[in-house]
Amino acid sequence: MHGHDLAAGVAENYLAFAEEARDRSPGYEALATSVAEDTGMLRFVESLPPQKRQPNLLFAAARYLLGDPVDIGRLRDLVAQDGTELSAVMLARRTQTNEPARCATLLPVLAELPPPLALIEVGASAGLTLLVDKYSYDYAGHSVTGRDPLAPTLRCEPRGPVPLPARLPEIAWRAGLDLNPLDVTDDDDVRWLSCMVWPGEGDREQRLAAAVAAARRDPPVVRRGDLITDLPGLAAEAPAGATLVVYHSAVLAYVQPPDRQKFAAAVRGLGAVWLSNEAPGVVPDLPVPPRPEAQANQAQHGGADEDWPFVLGRDGTPLALADGHGTWLRWLPGIQG
Numbered sequence: 001m002h003g004h005d006l007a008a009g010v011a012e013n014y015l016a017f018a019e020e021a022r023d024r025s026p027g028y029e030a031l032a033t034s035v036a037e038d039t040g041m042l043r044f045v046e047s048l049p050p051q052k053r054q055p056n057l058l059f060a061a062a063r064y065l066l067g068d069p070v071d072i073g074r075l076r077d078l079v080a081q082d083g084t085e086l087s088a089v090m091l092a093r094r095t096q097t098n099e100p101a102r103c104a105t106l107l108p109v110l111a112e113l114p115p116p117l118a119l120i121e122v123g124a125s126a127g128l129t130l131l132v133d134k135y136s137y138d139y140a141g142h143s144v145t146g147r148d149p150l151a152p153t154l155r156c157e158p159r160g161p162v163p164l165p166a167r168l169p170e171i172a173w174r175a176g177l178d179l180n181p182l183d184v185t186d187d188d189d190v191r192w193l194s195c196m197v198w199p200g201e202g203d204r205e206q207r208l209a210a211a212v213a214a215a216r217r218d219p220p221v222v223r224r225g226d227l228i229t230d231l232p233g234l235a236a237e238a239p240a241g242a243t244l245v246v247y248h249s250a251v252l253a254y255v256q257p258p259d260r261q262k263f264a265a266a267v268r269g270l271g272a273v274w275l276s277n278e279a280p281g282v283v284p285d286l287p288v289p290p291r292p293e294a295q296a297n298q299a300q301h302g303g304a305d306e307d308w309p310f311v312l313g314r315d316g317t318p319l320a321l322a323d324g325h326g327t328w329l330r331w332l333p334g335i336q337g
């Protein structure tokens, strides 16, 4: 690709991100728009390997180095100074958002499985989504009290009838697997995790801090490894007599489609319960549910927050649509809890 085409591609990508950030984070919308119009910034981004050019990574790295808030002026200065510090963080780090509130999407299924459970989360990041039983939950007034009274309460709005959990699952054993585990006891890793939360995203920052504090009281085990090659070895460590559950959220989009197929075959080979919480179309052989009419209408008329829901799936069957950050859950018609 010629330099000119490359710059156009990068600028387009930043403009698309600005659009995506519009309702979520006006700060990121402004930054992304400014980068798309700034030749020096575009040149810097183009100097990075293709998988390291994402707006989310650039902005998080700048916030990691400079602290909040970062505006285009501070970002330009950082690059003008020579940019090596910024590119070093971008090359060393990955986008590894860990959103504890996604546990509220998983809990209704986990609560109904035969106890005790042995949990394996692939793509676990820092392991905050392994701590399902530590958090408390509030499903619009239906409360479940967590085993760590200091851990945050995760609020999730049930949309329509949802099989709300009556209890927390008993968890006999748990372990995460990640290409690059983050360590909740390491201050730099925790700072990076907080830079993954977009500025202006309401209570996400506080929830993350409270979840990290809970994780520090009883750090989850997250092994370094790949979700295809290292899954069988980890599963072999799970105690016999427990219901083995393999789950993942916001992970398979980062995996190439042929490898998604290999992963699906690997999970099926284990005979485990398989729970997926991913964007539509990402999980092999998991049908994409039709969008309910009301939702489609809402989306057409703007302001809908169900535009890009995740699909909660169990063993290849879609169960529910869920907000990507766990704030609402809509069970699909005809699905039993």
Ligand SMILES: C[S@@+](CC[C@H](N)C(=O)[O-])C[C@H]1O[C@@H](n2cnc3c(N)ncnc32)[C@H](O)[C@@H]1O
Pocket: 094, 095, 096, 097, 098, 099, 100, 102, 122, 123, 124, 125, 126, 129, 177, 178, 179, 180, 225, 226, 227, 228, 248, 249, 250, 251, 254, 255
């Ligand atoms: C966006 S984070 C999601 C973290 C967590 N599941 C959650 O819902 O908050 C995606 C994680 O998947 C990990 N990941 C991506 N590809 C992987 C692979 N092939 N094997 C293991 N982990 C992988 C990344 O390192 C990252 O930590």
